[in-house]
Amino acid sequence: MMHADLIDQEDFRERLVALGFPIPPGASAEQACEQAVSGLSPERALALRRLVEQLLGGSATLLPTVREAISRTLLPALVPR
Template sequence: MMHADLIDQDDLLGQLRSIGFEMPSGATAEQACAQVVCGLNDDRARALRQLVEKMLTSSATILPAVRQAIDQQLLPALATYNKARTQA
């Protein structure tokens, strides 16, 4: 049997916790991402950007709900944060 690396909701929550974000247990990927993007500062945005880049460039398969949360919540929030910083 072949084993594939998967990034599921629990993996996402664990990775967000590992970089310092507090996550309620049982949060969905969408809820976790929505919470993460509130109150970004430079350090948190940098850590989050690195985490997202790592996940998206890895060979692991990102489950659809996690990918959707990244695409709809994290990527736009990071782009908006970066744009606001460069205009300030």
């Protein structure tokens, strides 16, 4: 039997909460991303950047809604200015 690492909206939310972001239960991936980038400090931006690199570069499969939310909301917010 093959087991795939699958990251759904709840897994994604839990990872953000583990980093200290106040994401409410039941939040969609898009809502979680929006919440994470609001009031982003340099320290949190670094932690968030590491999480995104881990998720996008790892072997786990991101559900399309999670990948889209990361691409649409997190990546633009994490681009150095």
